[in-house]
Amino acid sequence: MGSRDWAHPAAGCPGGSPTGVERPAVIRIGVVTVARSDFNYLEPVLHALQAHPMFEPLLIVAAAHLSEAHGYTLDMIEARGFSAAARVPMTMPTDDPLAIAQSMARGTEGFAQAYESLKPDAVMLLGDRYETHAAAVAATPFRIPLIHLHGGEETEGAIDNVLRHSLTKLSHLHFTATEAYRQRVIQMGEQPGRVWVSGAPALDLVLSLPRAERAELEQAVARALPDPFFVTTYHPVTVAPETAAQETHTLMDAIEAVGVPTIWTMPNTDPGGLAVREVLTTRASDLVIPVENLGAKLYYTALSLCAACVGNSSSGLLEAPSFGIPTVNIGPRQAGRIRSKHVMDVDCELTAIIAALTNALDPDTKSSLKSVPNPYGNGQAAPQIVQTLATLDWSSLSVVKPFADAAPR
Structure with a gap:
């Protein structure tokens, strides 16, 4: 059952269930991965979602993962014990601006087809890639709530910077790596009650992987x-x-x-x-x-x-x-x-x-670096993300997003 079948368009999050509306018994979360880099961050979250009885993760594998020229890292994903619920090929053979724009267009169509087939109740996205942005755009007409990880960050030397902030505005639930990034997401008009600090989930893998x-x-x-x-x-x-x-x-x-x-x-x-x-x-x-x-x-x-x-x-x-x-x-x-x-x-x-x-x-x-902490967390991001998601009233989660104005100074 997809989110468009049960989410109440005027309801808030968190909050009470609208009359006559019940959440699904299991929340189906599409998890989008577009490259080897984001998969290292998403893998601990996938494990935590799989282990929780409330959730069913649906892995949507796209872009460079399906490119022979970039190592066809779907094989790596499958070797880690995961399977693709959907595949979205979108990477073009060249990397000039026209090819990147065409890849985004191709990806938007492919992700839309995946959502139509899988009917996820929510979609989880990470970071700032143009391929990920296509996944967010495709979800919008379906009224699928988006969960964004690693928002609020800055990379001034990459076009990804503006895509990351655009992903923030397209998304509905936010998990940031630091408190400073949480404040930046809120500064962009996101409701504080929908923005949490989790740390970087890649550190979960750093600390747990042999x-x-x-x-x-x-x-x-x-x-x-x-x-x-x-x-x-x-x-x-x-x-x-x-x-x-x-x-x-x-x-x-x-x-x-x-x-x-x-x-x-x-x-x-x-x-x-x-x-x-x-x-x-x-x-x-x-x-x-x-x-x-x-x-x-x-x-x-x-x-x-x-x-x-x-x-x-x-x-x-x-x-x-x-x-x-x-x-x-x-x-x-x-x-x-x-x-x-x-x-x-x-x-x-x-x-x-x-x-x-x-x-x-x-x-x-x-x-001199032995006692210097990592500012991006302690390796417990994934359980914190999933625990937070489990506490939400999913029957009232809405894609309606009032702009949260800052308090006047």
């Missing part, structure tokens, strides 16, 4: 890994994707100058991503070790063994600090995000990157 043996990691990257080594991911700065190739060359030059090898995971499907991939392919060496996808277990194993996390991925700010390692964060992509003392911010300039990498290799740097 580590692999070093030999398994070395087998995955097809070579022995000396100490020290780095783990690098560099995505295009999507407000200026034309600089992606040159920035990748600059980072490679810095790594080669320092002489420390790095496992380098491939970028996502952003504009400029193909240019980064081409540079990685042509300049692969004993120091630059490109891999398409390690999967969560091997990726976290690599973070637990490496000297530093390098690049401009959100993982360097959200997950790497839980391993007590420094992050060398390069360029403006993550500008505006809350960061701990683990993070060294540098411009994408050769001398600055070399200096930061050298600092990261200093044993005193790592020892």
Whole structure:
């Protein structure tokens, strides 16, 4: 039974049930995943939903997960014990602006077909991807309540920034990673009673997932890994994707100058991503070790063994600090995000990157970070999210969203 069959259009949340309206016995929640990055965050929530008798998660797998060029990570999802209730292929073969817009249009149609078939009572979305935005747009005419994770954040160097805030306004229930982000969501006119701080659910996986043996990691990257080594991911700065190739060359030059090898995971499907991939392919060496996808277990194993996390991925700010390692964060992509003392911010300039990498290799740097907490939570986000959802009066959950004006000063 879909939400459009039972939700009362004028009811609030929380609140009493409208006369004659009952919630379904089991709440069917569509959970949208569009890339390897968001799945690491969603997996703990999926487990918590599966374990709760009130909920039935329906995994909707889309975009890069279904792309052979990006590793077809649906296989990774199935290896983790999940199956796709629906598949939404939408990734185009190129990553220019027209292709991205076409991907969004294709995704909107595909998600609409998935909702029509599955009839979810709510849909859970995470983050800020353009593919995720298509899923939210498609849900609107169905009057499906949207649950958004990781709203209120800032990434000034990515077009994702405006998509994230748009997702906030399209959504009805919000779980943020920090109190500061909760306040920002409320500042955007969301009702405070619909916004909760959960922390980052990826940290649940960081703390619970067993580590692999070093030999398994070395087998995955097809070579022995000396100490020290780095783990690098560099995505295009999507407000200026034309600089992606040159920035990748600059980072490679810095790594080669320092002489420390790095496992380098491939970028996502952003504009400029193909240019980064081409540079990685042509300049692969004993120091630059490109891999398409390690999967969560091997990726976290690599973070637990490496000297530093390098690049401009959100993982360097959200997950790497839980391993007590420094992050060398390069360029403006993550500008505006809350960061701990683990993070060294540098411009994408050769001398600055070399200096930061050298600092990261200093044993005193790592020892100084041992007691520094991760600002994104304690690894209990998923149970908190599901417990909160279980306390709601779902029979009165409405897609009507009055704007919550700030109190006059």
